Amino acid sequence: MNYGKEKIGIYRTYASPLENVRTIPESSFDGRDNTLLGLDVRVRLEGDEFFKNFEEADNSNLVATDSMKNFVQYQLGEYDGATVEGFLDFTGRRFLEQYSQIDAIQMSADQIPFDELDVPTGDGDFEPSELVFRVSDNESGFGEVYLTRGDDGPQIEEQNSGITDLQLVKVKGSAFTDYVQDEHTTLPEREDRTLYVSMDIFWNYEDPEDCLGEEPQRYVASEQVRDIAHVMFDEVYSRSIQDLIYQIGLRVLERFPQLESVNFEANNQTWIAVREEIDGDEDVRVLREPARPTGYQQFSMNRDDLDEE
Amino acid sequence: MNYGKEKIGIYRTYASPLENVRTIPESSFDGRDNTLLGLDVRVRLEGDEFFKNFEEADNSNLVATDSMKNFVQYQLGEYDGATVEGFLDFTGRRFLEQYSQIDAIQMSADQIPFDELDVPTGDGDFEPSELVFRVSDNESGFGEVYLTRGDDGPQIEEQNSGITDLQLVKVKGSAFTDYVQDEHTTLPEREDRTLYVSMDIFWNYEDPEDCLGEEPQRYVASEQVRDIAHVMFDEVYSRSIQDLIYQIGLRVLERFPQLESVNFEANNQTWIAVREEIDGDEDVRVLREPARPTGYQQFSMNRDDLDEE
Amino acid sequence: MNYGKEKIGIYRTYASPLENVRTIPESSFDGRDNTLLGLDVRVRLEGDEFFKNFEEADNSNLVATDSMKNFVQYQLGEYDGATVEGFLDFTGRRFLEQYSQIDAIQMSADQIPFDELDVPTGDGDFEPSELVFRVSDNESGFGEVYLTRGDDGPQIEEQNSGITDLQLVKVKGSAFTDYVQDEHTTLPEREDRTLYVSMDIFWNYEDPEDCLGEEPQRYVASEQVRDIAHVMFDEVYSRSIQDLIYQIGLRVLERFPQLESVNFEANNQTWIAVREEIDGDEDVRVLREPARPTGYQQFSMNRDDLDEE
Amino acid sequence: MNYGKEKIGIYRTYASPLENVRTIPESSFDGRDNTLLGLDVRVRLEGDEFFKNFEEADNSNLVATDSMKNFVQYQLGEYDGATVEGFLDFTGRRFLEQYSQIDAIQMSADQIPFDELDVPTGDGDFEPSELVFRVSDNESGFGEVYLTRGDDGPQIEEQNSGITDLQLVKVKGSAFTDYVQDEHTTLPEREDRTLYVSMDIFWNYEDPEDCLGEEPQRYVASEQVRDIAHVMFDEVYSRSIQDLIYQIGLRVLERFPQLESVNFEANNQTWIAVREEIDGDEDVRVLREPARPTGYQQFSMNRDDLDEE
CATH class of the missing domain: 3.10.270.10 (Urate Oxidase;)
Known part of the structure; x- marks a missing residue:
């Protein structure tokens, strides 16, 4: 049994850039500006205490999925890292801190890709615009963490990228x-x-x-x-x-x-x-x-x- | 590891009717004519012997997914039962018989729904047409069987409807x-x-x-x-x-x-x-x-x- | 030149029923309860005065498309008729009354279909539920009216159903x-x-x-x-x-x-x-x-x- | 009245490159290799003679839409130009030549975009692969021509890009x-x-x-x-x-x-x-x-x- 919220589309302007990535011969990629960070998030809560929502129609410990959406939106403003997985872990830990009735939480997200677009520099050359981006429907990054309560607090039990x-x-x-x-x-x-x-x-x-x-x-x-x-x-x-x-x-x-x-x-x-x-x-x-x-x-x-x- | 074919859309005219279903108080349903039986089928093959397709680029035991599609189409003409699950089981068994390199097979399908449509009887009343149906985009039946090789031949190890x-x-x-x-x-x-x-x-x-x-x-x-x-x-x-x-x-x-x-x-x-x-x-x-x-x-x-x- | 709002999905409970429709031999249809009336509306405004929005970046007569959405939602509560076309005409006339900068308006809508669902009557028979409906993805009604300002006020210049x-x-x-x-x-x-x-x-x-x-x-x-x-x-x-x-x-x-x-x-x-x-x-x-x-x-x-x- | 075929997805390898395009300050674009040219084509035939298909159920001059698809596929191999509009004009003229019952033809297409992808040159630099491309779901080119029979043969009566x-x-x-x-x-x-x-x-x-x-x-x-x-x-x-x-x-x-x-x-x-x-x-x-x-x-x-x- 689990419940949650999906299709939470959220966007952050001027998130922290991803820098100092180790490069490989097959790719010129060495970081992302994160001027725009877009995510399509899914939250899944697990917890034995939620059974009473089903069996007794008792909502007293039920976190409304609408509130989950608000929670995720808020945390994207708090997060100061640079990766999808980092944000999911950050937000999952805050869920576990806030709501004791949650035993475990799965947070996953598709990254919404924004492509850089060239604008003229004035001297006949081109450089990426700092303001305008293409919203792309092509391939996108994915992240998922599954957090449980360990002896020393929340821990990543499974991870997928x-x-x-x-x-x-x-x-x-x-x-x-x-x-x-x-x-x-x-x-x-x-x-x-x-x-x-x-x-x-x-x-x-x-x-x-x-x-x-x-x-x-x-x-x-x-x-x-x-x-x-x-x-x-x-x-x-x-x-x-x-x-x-x-x-x-x-x-x-x-x-x-x-x-x-x-x-x-x-x-x-x-x-x-x-x-x-x-x-x-x-x-x-x-x-x-x-x-x-x-x-x-x-x-x-x-x-x-x-x-x- | 597994591989297979999905989105095999197939249709059978005049399949066997489903009859003698036990009725319940909540429903007037007691059977289907199956004048049209439509399925959107997915086939998934498992087998240790298929590893050499990946690791050695050796295709000698590889059943092309195009051939799987042909196989499924053919069996819908052979099947004389009346249910989605019955057809999946029937076809899965034939796959296991034909190809010894398959260890297990998962067959699943969404049923494509056809609604009856009323036509006038001539005396002011209406009855369902025997020939014309609406192709519906609403709710649809689902079936899945997972077959393995048992001591006495293929057996259903898991089932989902x-x-x-x-x-x-x-x-x-x-x-x-x-x-x-x-x-x-x-x-x-x-x-x-x-x-x-x-x-x-x-x-x-x-x-x-x-x-x-x-x-x-x-x-x-x-x-x-x-x-x-x-x-x-x-x-x-x-x-x-x-x-x-x-x-x-x-x-x-x-x-x-x-x-x-x-x-x-x-x-x-x-x-x-x-x-x-x-x-x-x-x-x-x-x-x-x-x-x-x-x-x-x-x-x-x-x-x-x-x-x- | 025109502008407007599309994909305005709106729903009314207990709209006026459509009754006294003339029946034909091909159909048993003689009316709709309209317990639920659902519409996917598109509004299109035309008016020469809107050119200054483009050419002078002057928004002073610009009706925000968000306000159009609010307007349409409001009118669905006011409308006491029973048809898609009737609602579109009703709302289009109110737009023309409220905003003098509009020369002509096209209102169109797809009707969102709700199917009746049978529930047991208690004596072994079934009748349509008065409360529960299927939201259907099958065929749907369509309406469109194009209203202009005539000598005697708004008039339907074109219509399509x-x-x-x-x-x-x-x-x-x-x-x-x-x-x-x-x-x-x-x-x-x-x-x-x-x-x-x-x-x-x-x-x-x-x-x-x-x-x-x-x-x-x-x-x-x-x-x-x-x-x-x-x-x-x-x-x-x-x-x-x-x-x-x-x-x-x-x-x-x-x-x-x-x-x-x-x-x-x-x-x-x-x-x-x-x-x-x-x-x-x-x-x-x-x-x-x-x-x-x-x-x-x-x-x-x-x-x-x-x-x- | 008109009829035709839509969603004809066709692809040509090694079409003629588009070269010598005049450049503008806003864009570094100066041509396309056309190693892959992909089109999603729509054909629409008009002709008074086709009325008898409807009114008399007489198919004798009816070009099956399946044949139109074959016709379009064939012409993509014959065309030696470099643009969407050029191909549509080329093919439309051939339709008019082949079938005298056609009075006018509209040919339109969305271009299916293929993005270049960088591969390493071996000396630490990157250049576009000559063989591998991304099939993009982002913005795409569009072309349309409407051809009629003029005094001197087929002519473009309308065009849209x-x-x-x-x-x-x-x-x-x-x-x-x-x-x-x-x-x-x-x-x-x-x-x-x-x-x-x-x-x-x-x-x-x-x-x-x-x-x-x-x-x-x-x-x-x-x-x-x-x-x-x-x-x-x-x-x-x-x-x-x-x-x-x-x-x-x-x-x-x-x-x-x-x-x-x-x-x-x-x-x-x-x-x-x-x-x-x-x-x-x-x-x-x-x-x-x-x-x-x-x-x-x-x-x-x-x-x-x-x-x-």
Whole structure:
């Protein structure tokens, strides 16, 4: 049993910048200004004492979900850190302090992405505007912490970080062949297909506290994992989506030794070729959208996978 | 690790009718013609042998998800039963028979609802058309089975049935008062609110085989649970959504002794009054939509809850 | 140039019932209780004086769109009629009275449908609940009026009424053959297909005032047009969607001599057969969803079309 | 009357690059590689001869919408230009050539945007991948041509180009004050608000042929209009959305003398402040999402507006 509030869309202007992130070869990312920090938050409360709300229609310890929303809004003004996970942990701890009837709390959020936009500097060059941003519907960061009451106060019992809805297409250089052929198989084998895959990637730290960003050198930014994904897609001639995500996972674990595991949910959205070898050039194609059914892969990897290689 | 296919939308004309369902006082439902049976299916395969698809880029035992789609389509023509769960079990067993590399399979589906539509009989009366149906976007049945390989062949290890996206509003006769009041509380208490709640309700049978509908007297139709939900909403003066779903759950368990548990996910979509007591009548109101944040409750009940009452 | 507010979702409890509607053979509809009246309203203001908002950044005559929302909400409490169009006309006139800078106003709304739900009467029978309703996502009524300032005050210059998102499927008894065959044709001809069509139907009255419902005998309820649509679909063996909507249009104009024209937007969502003649029965099929591209037809008919028949 | 096909999602690899576009001070855009060209196409046929499809159920001249889809797919392989509008014109002309029963054709498309993604060059620097792209859900180009049969063959009778779903937020530096205050006004005046506006911008050329891109120096790229929009938003301290879009429109007409008019549909999605002046800094705020109703502005400007300034 649990209850809570979801779709709490909140925005903070001039939050603390994320700085001193350790850079990796696959990404130019080294921090975020956080001029705008946007979050779509979900709160979930657990507590044995809440059973009486159900069984006895007794609301006396019931925190209205409307009040939860107000609580979360207020804390975004109080938080002086720079990460999604840090804010969730900060707010979860305050919930546990304020309401003794809560045994455990899960706080999760999608980060609402704001893209920098170039404006002219006056001398013919361009630089990012300090005031105007694009509200993006593309991939976004994700964070989740699950806090319980420990002997020394609230503690992170579980943590999850991620980047979701990454949509990538590779024009050529992906194969899919040699799979099971039987009376139910109609898909043609392809040595070279235009592969379009959407992905959610999640990661867990060995020490959950590292997710908070208080030591930026130990923080894994979702932009960095995003960049590893498309760099590996660019580098690798993949034999399947399974092959591709395995290569991405290995690279993520290699770059970030502070991580324990990385998890994928991939969806295949590959278009279907309707004309090929146009004007004799095998790379020139016309493709169409597939019908709706979507193949997917869910896969978890940990350090053992890395060691085997 | 698992992989599969989702959003397989399939339709069967003239499937076997569901008949001889045991009726309950809350519902006039006693069967379905199944002139049209529509399903949105998800297949999930598990198997240790699939690891080599990821780790060795070896596709030799990989069943393409496109082939899974073909397989499911084919089996809907073969199935001669009358229920969603029955079809999922039937198809899952055939997957296990055909592909030895599968260790376990989860099959789930949303039922696509078709409403009967009245046409004139010619003598001034109306009866349901035998040919034309409304494709409905309202609440729909849900089924899921998880099959593993047992000593005597495939067996249902887990089962879940449900009705999802039930959207109900009660004009008057719902309260929400006496909850926690503190500095984060701004929601006014209401002795009488126009309560709008959307619900997913799921149930599990003591004996999973009962979900297949082979013994219709032991089958729980999603239409029956739907009807219990709105009948209880009509009957009960609820003190909270928690109170309401508890009352619904008790009634479901009382009517269907073959069930082990019933589970709820409820979302509060209640409108906000902007004018009240219009022309001096306290029941006459103008209301508006709430902002996006949505309170929710997740709750599980089993027979022990029933016995306590 | 115009500006306004859209997506104003408003709800009224215990609005005036719609009664004394003239019945037609295709429909059992004879009125609505309006215990709940829900509308999704759009307001559009026109006026030359508003140009200075743009060109001079002068807001002095600018009615904030937030105030428009408040205005519409307020008027739903004042309106004592029973129809969507009546409410839009009522509110539009009040806008014109209140703000002299408005030259013309378009008010439109989708009606949010609430379905009756049966509850037991206690003697084994069922009747509609007076309190609990399903919030439906299926087809809904539509209304629009365009008001200008005439010599005698506000007048309806244009009017449009409709029913939108009607989704109908006919299991068998629809053909599509004898169309153009050339090198771009791959669609197979079908003497009998399972036809799935979604439709928006709109109608215009000869006298726009008839749309208000003040004379219920001259009002055309969207439920009646809805019922004509599926009754004709049931009756007619159609040769194409074009043929089908023409037959529906003729019947609508025949039943309602107060209408000047009827207009259609139809979308073809027909499934694709993947197995046919299952067990030797030509009516038993398995079908799948089509890929996304959707054929459509837009067609207007007036009384001349009826006279030609 | 018309009919056609919509949602034709098609993709071309290695289309001709768009080069030699005239640059403007507000934008670094000077061309597109078109390694991937994606379009969501809508075809609409008009022709008096099609009436017999409706009135006589005679399909003999009916081009199946499925065939239209095939036709459009095929032509994307034939087209050797570089613009959306060019492809629509090219394909529309071929429709008119192939089918004499068509009197006029409207072809329109949303461009599906693909973002470049940086990969490491090996020497510590980054450059765009030539193979991997992000499929973006953000703003996209739009094109439309309406072709009729003229004395000298097909001609463009109307043309429309645009950029749609531009979502921009400005952290500070936007006012909204001095509007009408009356009993329906509850919105507080703001000297400084965080303004979030989404926009569709459309433009028409004096000479419709300029939209085709055959003379790139006379082509207006949607990326350039996009960049003018956010540069003006950055530059201007706006008094209202009306004021803002007027300033954008003036700049567009100034930069592109080949345009006759520019049209806007703007939607106000501004968040609502829940905490302000945090830690005494007036720029630091917490904001929340507004409820659903959305104010909008529709506005057209032509060269006369520019001359007045």
